[in-house]
Amino acid sequence: MKHKTLKGLQDILPPDISIWHHIEKTAANIFKSYGYHEIRLPIMESTEVFKRSIGETSDIVEKEMYTFQDKGGRSVTLRPEGTASFVRAYVEHHLHNNPPPQKYYYTGPMFRYERPQAFRYRQFYQIGAEAMGIEDPKLDAEIISMLSRILDSIGLKGLNFEITSIGCKECRPDHKIALKNFLGSKLDAFCSDCRRRYDTNPLRILDCKVPACIELRKGSPPVLDYLCKECKDHFDSLNKYLKLLKVPYRVNPNLVRGLDYYTKTAFEVSSENLGSQSAVAAGGRYDSMVKEFGGPPTPGIGFAMGMERVIPLLKDVIEISDGPELLICPLDNAASEKGLHLAELLRAKGLWVEINHEITSLKSQMRKANRISAKNVIVLGDDEINSHKIVVKSMIDKVEKESKLDADQIAAILQQRS
RNA sequence: GUGAGUGUAGCUCAGUUGGUUAGAGCUCCUGACUGUGGCUCAGGAGGCCGGGGGUUCGAAUCCCCUCACUCACCCCA
Known part of the structure; x- marks a missing residue:
């Protein structure tokens, strides 16, 4: 065969495409009922957009971005996620001049140069939502409830909803120091990955699956104990509202975000039927990002759902049969x-x-x-x-x-x- | 980037200690059945056995290299 799709890219053919339509249609209807408007963003941005927001030292920026020079010598990057592009557009078009909350959703391909694996591709599709301008945790509860409703309506059952708070600029460093102090004394006993994480992203150690590491990290200082008053009140209220809305969830203080811009609320939806790629959707609050992009201080919260994660779970549930009248x-x-x-x-x-x-x-x-x-x-x-x-x-x-x-x-x- | 596994028909897979012209099931086409389907039967189409090199009288099979894919680590939606 002379030509094939590039590694980690795939053609989407009938009848599979009808599952995509089902998901997109269902999500669009629910977005509408919550007042979210669709926006379409370019798949390329100036490389700086991602470097600044996602974090210079994150894995995504360090080794997973499709970055190249265009013919004018500018460094451009195929978007590895949606939020950074969104915030750029939000600031560029002064969308904050609309009455808050401004609510948007998008869908489309993202690109990360990783080794492909089950449910993991180099070009993958996300449906994402972003809500801007409201700091109140009621908005957090609302968007998490919406996500739950979308997943439920497209036909997914038995998913795990987990939430935590990762604090803000004020309280997060305190926890990081406490954590490093705790781990540092026995670092030699941890696996090699964890020893590396100690410097790059110590929070990740809390997520390690090696049994020895799980044992060693017992008694480590919990994030939630280190939250400042504002973050703690926010998190307590969120818990209250989620119970009010009857969203089934549990608190997982070891939840970790791979991107630097998150603050306070972080959440993740996972499935046990996806091999090692368990995340179906994930998101969180990013209250300082708009300001960092040069806009007025504006809180935001959003999530993204991975189509390639959702579809295989749906294939067992949904029946595809289609023929002419x-x-x-x-x-x-x-x-x-x-x-x-x-x-x-x-x-x-x-x-x-x-x-x-x-x-x-x-x-x-x-x-x-x-x-x-x-x-x-x-x-x-x-x-x-x-x-x-x-x-x-x-x-x-x-x-x-x-x-x-x-x-x-x-x-x-x-x-x-x- | 690291490790392991797998490459034979469109798909799922057989192929014995190396031995004639590489097979099966499903799918596709045709017919049995001339104007009414799903079953059955028969016939047909479809292969650089991933690629290259080597050993041999002889390689899908053994050896080396290479490429591709898959899974896992890592990371993440």
Whole structure:
């Protein structure tokens, strides 16, 4: 084979595409009910947009970005996530001049140069939502509830909702110091990954799956104990509101975010059926990001959901079967021409109609009707054209109904049956 | 970036200690059944056995290299 998709990229073909449509449609309806508007952003930004927001030392920026020079010598990057682009657009178009909360959602491809793995691709699709301008934890509860509703409505069950607070600029450093003090004394006993994390991202050690590390980190200073009053009140209220909204969740103080811009609330939805890539959706608050992008101080909160994580979970649940309302089976050339015209008239009424353009035995045409899951067939031959009468046969229950060779009447029968 | 596994038909996979022209099931096309489907039967189409090199009278099979894919680590949605 001469050409193939690049590593970690994939073609999305029918019938899988109908799952995508199902998810996108369902999400769009729920977004609408919460007042979220769609925005479409470019898939490329100036590299600085991501470096500044995601964090220079994060793995994403350090080794996973598709960064290159355009012909004008500018460093540009294929977006590895949506929030940074969104905040750039928010500031650029002065969206803060609209009454808060301003609520937006987006969908589209993201790019990260990673080794592909089950449920992990280099080009992957996210549906994300961002709500701006409100600091109150009621907004946190609302957006988490919305996410829960979306996942539920598309048909996913048995997901784990976890939340925590990772503090703010004031209190987070205190916790980090306390954590490093605690871990530092016995660092040699940890796995090599954890020893490396101690310098790069000590919080990650709390997430390590190596049994020895789990044992060693017992008794480490909990994040939630180090929250400043403001962060603690915020988190307490969020818990109250989530209970009020009956969102099923649990607190996981070891939840870690890979991006630097998060503050206070962090949340994650995971599944046990995704191998090692358990995250289905995740998000959090980012109260200082707009200011860092040069806008007025504006709090924000958002999440992103990974399509490639959701779809495999859905494949077991959702049934995909799709076929035309009608297949026209002509027996000779004259009938074929008549059928061609009839098909157009029916399609003009919005019906999905197929016609066999090549004349083969009636038997094989009927077989084809089965294969393409046609719901009804009509046979067109001399008899039908001379008598101007046809039979609409249901392929599902074999019921035959006589009709005039007339698009209106045929359409009425098809609509009655669907 | 690190480690392991797998590459044979469109798909799922057989292929014995190396031995004629590489097989099966599903799918696709045709017919049995000449104007009514799903079953059955028969026939047909479809292969650089991932690629290159080596050993051998002879390689899908053994050896070396390479490429691709998959899974896991890492990281993350």
